[in-house]
Amino acid sequence: MKIHEYQAKQLMAARGIPVPRGIVATSVDEAVAAVRPLIEETGNKVVVVKAQIHAGGRGKGRFKEHPDIGGVNVVTAGIDGGIAAAEDRVRELAWNMLGSTLVTIQTGPDGKKVNTLYIEQGIDIADELYLSVLLDRAVSRNIVMASSEGGTEIEVVAAETPEKILREEIDPAHGLLAFQAARLAHGLGLEGDAQRNAAKFVRALSTAAVELDADMIEINPLVVTADGKVMALDGKMSFEANALYRHPEVMAMRDLSEEDPAEAAAKEHDLSFIKLDGTIGCMVNGAGLAMATMDIIKYVGGEPANFLDVGGGATADKIAEAFKLITADPNVKGIFVNIFGGIMRCDTIAEGVVEAVGEVGLDVPLVVRLEGTNVELGKQIIDESGLNAVSATDMKDGAKKIVELTS
Amino acid sequence: MSILVNADTRVLIQGLGRTGSFHTDKAIAYGTRMVAAVHPSKAGTVEKFTGETDHSGVPGRPDTYDVDVPIFRSVAEAMSEAGATVSVVYVPPPFAADAIMEAAEAGIDLVVCITEGIPVADMVRAKRYLQDRETRLVGPNCPGVITPAECKIGIMPGYIHQPGRVGVVSRSGTLTYEAVYQLTTIGLGQTTAVGIGGDPVNGTNFVDVLELFNDDPVTEGVIMIGEIGGTAEEEAAAWISANMTKPVAGFIAGTTAPPGKRMGHAGAIISGGMGTADAKISALTAAGVTIAPTPSDLGAAMVEAME
Numbered sequence: 200m201k202i203h204e205y206q207a208k209q210l211m212a213a214r215g216i217p218v219p220r221g222i223v224a225t226s227v228d229e230a231v232a233a234v235r236p237l238i239e240e241t242g243n244k245v246v247v248v249k250a251q252i253h254a255g256g257r258g259k260g261r262f263k264e265h266p267d268i269g270g271v272n273v274v275t276a277g278i279d280g281g282i283a284a285a286e287d288r289v290r291e292l293a294w295n296m297l298g299s300t301l302v303t304i305q306t307g308p309d310g311k312k313v314n315t316l317y318i319e320q321g322i323d324i325a326d327e328l329y330l331s332v333l334l335d336r337a338v339s340r341n342i343v344m345a346s347s348e349g350g351t352e353i354e355v356v357a358a359e360t361p362e363k364i365l366r367e368e369i370d371p372a373h374g375l376l377a378f379q380a381a382r383l384a385h386g387l388g389l390e391g392d393a394q395r396n397a398a399k400f401v402r403a404l405s406t407a408a409v410e411l412d413a414d415m416i417e418i419n420p421l422v423v424t425a426d427g428k429v430m431a432l433d434g435k436m437s438f439e440a441n442a443l444y445r446h447p448e449v450m451a452m453r454d455l456s457e458e459d460p461a462e463a464a465a466k467e468h469d470l471s472f473i474k475l476d477g478t479i480g481c482m483v484n485g486a487g488l489a490m491a492t493m494d495i496i497k498y499v500g501g502e503p504a505n506f507l508d509v510g511g512g513a514t515a516d517k518i519a520e521a522f523k524l525i526t527a528d529p530n531v532k533g534i535f536v537n538i539f540g541g542i543m544r545c546d547t548i549a550e551g552v553v554e555a556v557g558e559v560g561l562d563v564p565l566v567v568r569l570e571g572t573n574v575e576l577g578k579q580i581i582d583e584s585g586l587n588a589v590s591a592t593d594m595k596d597g598a599k600k601i602v603e604l605t606s
Numbered sequence: 607m608s609i610l611v612n613a614d615t616r617v618l619i620q621g622l623g624r625t626g627s628f629h630t631d632k633a634i635a636y637g638t639r640m641v642a643a644v645h646p647s648k649a650g651t652v653e654k655f656t657g658e659t660d661h662s663g664v665p666g667r668p669d670t671y672d673v674d675v676p677i678f679r680s681v682a683e684a685m686s687e688a689g690a691t692v693s694v695v696y697v698p699p700p701f702a703a704d705a706i707m708e709a710a711e712a713g714i715d716l717v718v719c720i721t722e723g724i725p726v727a728d729m730v731r732a733k734r735y736l737q738d739r740e741t742r743l744v745g746p747n748c749p750g751v752i753t754p755a756e757c758k759i760g761i762m763p764g765y766i767h768q769p770g771r772v773g774v775v776s777r778s779g780t781l782t783y784e785a786v787y788q789l790t791t792i793g794l795g796q797t798t799a800v801g802i803g804g805d806p807v808n809g810t811n812f813v814d815v816l817e818l819f820n821d822d823p824v825t826e827g828v829i830m831i832g833e834i835g836g837t838a839e840e841e842a843a844a845w846i847s848a849n850m851t852k853p854v855a856g857f858i859a860g861t862t863a864p865p866g867k868r869m870g871h872a873g874a875i876i877s878g879g880m881g882t883a884d885a886k887i888s889a890l891t892a893a894g895v896t897i898a899p900t901p902s903d904l905g906a907a908m909v910e911a912m913e
Contacts, residue, residue: 334726336836336873339733339807371727371734412727441699441872442725471870486804486870487778487833488901490859494883495900497862506863508870511761511779512625539780539787541749541763571783572763594784595902 200438202452203251205317207434210411210449216403217396217430221319223251230293233318234277234286244277245321246285248292250301252311253457255435260303263310265295270303270313272296273321289318314456322432327420328387329353330401332369332408334415341369343405345383349420375405392427400429411449412442461524468520470509477502478532479601480525482518482552484509484543488594492537495594501602504531511542518551523559533564533605537594538571545569545577553584564589564604568597607824608753608798609773609815610716610744611692613664615757618642618690618714620681620705621721622653626696629720629761631655634673636758637664642678642688649679662765664755682712694750694759695719702746703728710741717809718759719745726872729807736809743809747871748801749779760801762786770795772908773819775812776831777804777838777873781859781901785829788905797825804871806835812842820850827853827912829904830895834860835874835881843889853911855896857904858886 202210208218220241222233230248237246250257250270257270272292277285293316302310327349335342345365348356356363365386367379377398384397400421408416417435424430443450455463465472471486475493479501483489486508493503505528509521525534538548548569568591569577581588589604591597615638619630622643634640634655643653652674659667678684681693693714697705702721709717724746736743744751750760754767766783768790776782782801789796800815802808812830819825828850832839839858846854861883863869865876876882887897898907 334730334806336806336838337841340730371731409727412725414726439726439872440868441723442727444700445725473864473867473869475864483780485778485780486874487776487831487859488780488784490778490833490863490869490874491781491857491901493863494859494861495902498900503862506867506869539783541779541783542761570787571766593902595900598900 200440200443200453201253201457202436202449203253203315203454204249204434205251206452207436208431210436211407211431211434214403214407216400216407217428218434219320219322219430219432221317224293224316224318225314227290227293227297230316230318231286231290234289235282237318237320238277238282238285241320243321244285246274246277246289247319247321248272248274248289248296249317249319250296250313251315251317252301252306252313253454254303254305254311256303256305257301260301260306262296263300263302265299268292268295270301311457322422322430323425324422325425326423328423329356329419330404330421331415331417332405332413335368338368340371341408343367343369343375343383343401345387345401347387349422353419369405374409375402377402389423393423393429396427396429397423412439412446413437414439461527465524468517470507470517470521470524472524473506474528475503475505477504478530478605480504480528480531480534482507482509482521482525482534482536484511484513484538484540488537488539492535492594495598496535496602499595499598499602501598501605504528509543513543513547513551515547515550515554518548519555519558522552522555526559526561531563533566533601535597535601536565536567537597538569540569540571540573544573545571546573546580549577549580553580553586556586561587564601566591566597566601566604568594607822608756609818609822610751610798610800611753611757611759613756615639616641616689616691617759618644618681618684618688618693619675619696620644620693620709621696621698622677623696627653629696630675631657632764633758634671635660635663636764637667638757638759640673640675642684642690643675644681644684645677646679648677650677652676660764662767663758680712681709681714685712685714690714692716692718692759695721697721699723699725703732706732706743707735710736710739714741717741717743718750719743720748720750720760722747724805726807729805733807733809744800745803745808747805748803749782751798751800753798754796762799766790767799768795771797771824771826773797773822773825773828774799775815775828776801777833777871778831778859781831781857784901785831785904789908792905792909794905794908797822804833804873806873812838813845816842816845816850820852825852827855827908829908830854830856832856832858832886833871833874834863834869834876834883837881839886840889843893843895846895847893853896855898855904855907855911856890857898857901858883858890
């Protein structure tokens with residue numbers, strides 16, 4: 200689960216990790232009202248207006264409705280014009296940004312609607328660094344990654360100057376040790392206060408990552424100020440779904456407006472569903488088989504409309520809900536049910552499909568491939584239901600049939 | 607011969623709840639020696655399992671079974687009192703990693719963890735705990751391990767298996783069934799089928815299982831089924847190319863998966879350009895593995911690789 204930048208900064212601030220002073224705004228008035236306290240409290244006449252969406256690349260992104268405005272705007276009007284001038288500029292920006300659609304390299308061409316702004320104090324930046332904490336599957340441990348190339352995407356740094364990426368493994372029995380943090384800070388080329396503050400920052404962030412069950416925290420850029428302070432200028436956090444049950448404060452940060460409605464509905468029914476752009480809806484048991492079903496549809500010349508794993512212990516009702524999710528997509532021109540029953544019994548699947556078609560009807564072709572536990576019973580239920588379903592002998596046969604029927 | 611489990615394997619169950627009991631019953635019906643369960647508050651009692659024998663399982667048994675599984679307070683006790691050699695874990699996700707570590711502390715040979723949804727941080731700790739111990743972990747989030755007609759540990763349907771010549775190792779449960787079913791249909795059968803699980807942090811990996819199959823005199827070929835995410839398949843490819851003396855056929859799921867989306871399994875995600883199906887397929891192909899274009903072609907790919 201992803202959260203917004205301002206939420207990540209709240210979680211960091213609560214753990215004593217330095218972040219700039221900022222105020223959340225969901226209306227133009229709130230945005231304007233944030234300017235005075237920020238400038239008065241910090242003494243810095245610059246403020247920054249940042250769009251809050253669950254996607255990176257905001258600075259270089261552009262609003263569909265206002266192509267001259269990006270997702271992150273530095274307001275310098277206060278330097279010469281005072282607070283009133285800064286407020287005027289923030290009002291204008293907030294007016295144009297709120298409710299508009301921001302398109303970045305990570306949002307896809309449709310972009311994302313901006314409902315929230317984060318108004319932040321300006322910072323006198325001396326140096327920009329990169330810092331992240333994430334799982335390294337190869338060693339089954341979290342690692343800290345750091346680079347002196349802040350502000351640049353880490354994939355680019357990794358490809359062009361891999362020697363500039365520093366890493367330290369976090370031993371789960373000991374946490375990130377002080378000397379490891381010091382080694383990183385030194386490796387980043389920092390000295391004096393900046394080095395000490397960076398080491399402290401890195402250790403605090405590693406601890407936070409473990410405490411919060413974050414599967415990724417990325418601070419890009421991590422900035423060093425002219426007076427040697429180190430703070431998170433940006434912050435991305437995502438959390439592992441399996442551990443959310445023990446973090447109600449993180450769970451409360453979930454923003455449903457950032458999620459695909461069909462995917463959110465699927466979660467309610469404990470189904471694993473991902474919407475794609477194709478025309479053939481798939482219903483499968485097991486994640487691997489569900490992925491392979493998408494692949495095989497493409498292999499025989501079609502395009503899958505979704506990934507859907509109904510899991511191992513689904514009831515007929517859950518199958519019916521899954522089926523409705525597929526038929527609700529107007530792009531779906533045909534449906535392929537591909538089941539290899541283990542614990543999941545074929546008769547349960549068949550009952551669910553028949554139930555769903557009874558409720559919502561079916562006006563596209565349906566191909567059903569059943570194999571495994573209670574397969575004969577499952578086929579019998581489909582046959583006797585009068586359902587207009589084509590049966591398949593194996594998954595390749597099924598994929599071919601549904602692609603033929605829809606082309 | 608086989609790997610990991612055989613007719614002499616004595617299994618204890620950690621987590622005898624609804625799911626655990628259901629699959630314990632199926633395992634007993636198959637003929638697996640389920641010798642103990644661990645449940646602190648039910649210690650000293652027995653759990654009864656009765657029913658009809660699964661005749662696709664261990665041969666030569668009566669038509670019905672009536673088995674009392676004694677319940678112990680701890681894994682250590684179940685091992686010393688009942689002679690258990692392998693543990694199967696059905697404990698719910700919040701407590702599963704602790705169950706694994708308890709079994710490892712007791713010094714059991716093998717833990718097979720079926721539980722899906724264990725927090726990654728818990729598995730990071732459990733893996734660290736296993737590092738200095740002899741216990742091998744298979745899983746979590748896996749269908750289990752089966753040596754056909756000898757020992758079934760986990761949730762796979764027993765009847766699709768057949769004793770035979772090919773080893774199967776897979777990150778995905780249902781794709782394992784696809785491979786197994788084809789091997790049975792074409793008459794090659796299986797020596798042992800191992801589900802290593804779909805989580806980003808797991809115990810036994812492809813390389814470990816490939817090594818075991820390579821050393822097993824009865825295994826003549828191996829099917830390995832991978833998926834997007836991580837680099838376990840690339841590591842397997844490097845190992846195969848340096849060490850494997852037997853033919854390997856394979857399939858990688860997720861060619862069409864979009865980056866950044868978790869495909870059901872916690873471990874099946876392409877991030878930062880790493881873990882794509884194409885990279886895995888080219889690494890395996892270069893190592894001499896016969897890649898099946900679709901799961902329906904796995905049996906045929908194995909036959910081709912063995913010729």
